[in-house]
Amino acid sequence: LFLVYIMPIDPISSKRASATPSSLYVGGPTVDPDLLANPSILRIEIMANPPVQLSLQTAQSKSPPVSTHVPSSLTPPVTPIAKERPPRSTPSPFQDPKAEQTPSISKDNASPLQFTDDLEICHDENNRSIEFGRGVWSMVYKARSLPRPQTNLPGTPPSSPTSRSQVLAVKAPLRRDARPVLNAEALTLTRLTLTQGHEQYVVPFHGYHAELGALVMSAIPTSLATYIEDQSKLARTRQPTTATMFDPVQGPASYQELARKLITGLNWLHQVAGVVHGDIKPQNILLRPIDTDDCDEALDFPYEPLYADFSATVDIPADADAPVDTTRASMSSFTPPFTAPEMLASLTSSEMAPTPASDVFSLAATLLAAATGDLLLYPNMNHRLRLEMARAGHQIIDFARSGVSGSRVPRDGFVERIVKPAVAKDPAMRVTTPEWAELASA
Template sequence: MAIRVSADGVWENSTGYTLTNDAPLGIGAWSSVHLAIPSEDRRSISTRAAAADTPPATPVGRSAQGFSKLTVSPPSRQSAGAAGGPPPQPHQQQPGFASLNSVKTGKVWAIKAPTNKTAQTVIRAEAHILSRIFSWRPQPKKPDYFVPFHGLDPQTGSLIMDALPLTLDDFINEDLATLQEPSRSTLVAQVLPSLVTHLLQGLDWLHHEAGVVHADIKPSNILLRPSRPAVTAAMLQRRLQSAASFAVGASLAAPSLLRSTADALNGDVSSPEKALRHVSFTPLYTDFSAALSLRPDAPVSAPSSGDTDTTPPLSPTQAAGPVDSTPSTSTTSSPPALPTPSPIAAGTWDFLAPELCRTATPPPVPTPCSDVYALGITFLILLTGHSPFDAVAQGNAIRRREMIRAGDAVAFAGMEQRGARALREYVDVE
């Protein structure tokens, strides 16, 4: 894998890849996310796809700057040139796209592509934070707190990461929401202890070792990696197969972790609910587009030259050690500047700590404490199935924001019947 460190401390990865589909996994304010197969792992890609000279046509074309629009895939690294021609037909293998079979046999990447020129700035800043995190020493013995990062594509300005099949938000709304009580309670009680422990440990490492505040923790920014590799592969496969067409706005359905787990057991269970006790996954933080550093940057080092794996080592041989945060005794050195949040990337209202909702100049800055608060709201949503502010707000945005500013999320969650029952079951609210 060809990775170099840029002058501004970003891992840049020039490895080629082929997109698997024109339908995005997801669309955000600054990016769209697509699946791809790195060139080293294109064992099942058709000859036509591998030898493509031009990127696949898209319904709306490319912008003049080469950045993808919200519903358009990023340019394929297997080719360079402007898109054109008629839109591709559904269910047909397109030039420049990897075949679905490659998902089963090769490593799958998620390509987070900027949607415009402003978004490119946001994504490069995110790549800088991730390069710092993945270069840091000492790393945990098994650094499983963050979605593996493979660098920034210098050609398209896209982030390259491991592809994972679902978010915690998908699990809450696609799996837990379909279960009847007490099955839902059984599954929540099963996954909650390890999920809470792992996410808290990861957040502690992020704050105290890497010196980074995430600033946008929520269920959709926590990806789940199923413990069974076959489940991961099957779910990625189904996400691709769910795209019925390449029409503008096409999306990929989130498959059920329960059903995929049941299928992986080779018919040992007859329904998804019977697979409850077999559901297991590792939660990983993702989306550092709003993140900020708590202390001056340390040098970022590239993976060691002897590493031939497609995944950069998380503890590079020449990685920099932690920055000493002890104040300097020198009378000539000035104190480090306070971190400032991104002027264009920000957090999400329901997860904002009350102190971040103040109107002030300069605006309040996210802190490790506000990250912990956001994670607490995330746990509440897992327990109750919805935001703690839903029941009382009743769709009134002004009321909702005043509730968020009040900071009493547990009390608000308990005002709704299901929330009150969940709190009595899992939390000591006496």
């Protein structure tokens, strides 16, 4: 609702002729005819919130045109600037994922990010290549990047180096049929790298080395599997007490922070990046140390867990009825008990692909292993029995309680509250990652 009054203006002094409005109306389409007949300049002032001034000029006026920008009488005109952007912040795991997703790159992109520097594989004192690890498809070497020298025009001084040598992890194919798998993984890592928030959740990817058919990533030698084993050994050296025997091996505060970070990262993969990891286990999670010099107080868990090994990753289809791409290495290898029971039941089927629910189960089993300190979860069992127990994965908490570290999973404790809703027998009944992230942060 606008309150409009019209005030005649003296064309010489540009001052109001009278302090009393000559015509006053609210929202009316007409103006006092006597004022419109007057050839003098009229100023229409629209009273609103906030106040805005508009100046009109009659055809008979000889005054120069008035700018559409009305400067304040106290400040100079404002220089036009671009619209201010809000500061970037870490996406909340509870926000609408579609609002957070960045249209970074098409899922059908056919060209991965390329690594252009030279590589030098590191060797030990016996001149053997240093390996970080190996799997079914590949082996991971320790390497150094060697930036290629820049060419300078004649007569110009040499340019300063733009980058320096750094330690890298090079994931190279172990066999001939592994190249398509690694190329597909390079495409996935390229998409993830171009998606907002990847720095906190995914191993840094530097590009695909076409000549070697290899992936080049930052070297982060410590895996969650190694961390769990170290914490388990430490726990065995301490005298058990009734105060600590019911806690996770790394301590309750540290475990809760680990769980929160891992679940938040999985929520990012599903809801923002739109992918299913497909092979979550302690060996495929790397721990990047946090620089404690930048922290005001000691951290409960001084690492950033980063997901790695995306060779089994598939896209989450926008249409639930759309066919799923099963050409990846989804079920080429599996690790009981970290594989969801429904995936184990479909080992002979080429149509079954990992789902968000199977990822949730795998991370729950990983968190259970972190609590007990036992990477096998079912100790003192042969492979056949472990596989049978893994097929009944909805009973995984009971199986863990029957082990030597079962006291670390007390009933109604934090570990059970986090793991239980994620291992339901029916995949459709398992907790979703947004709900799970909220539960872990409570």
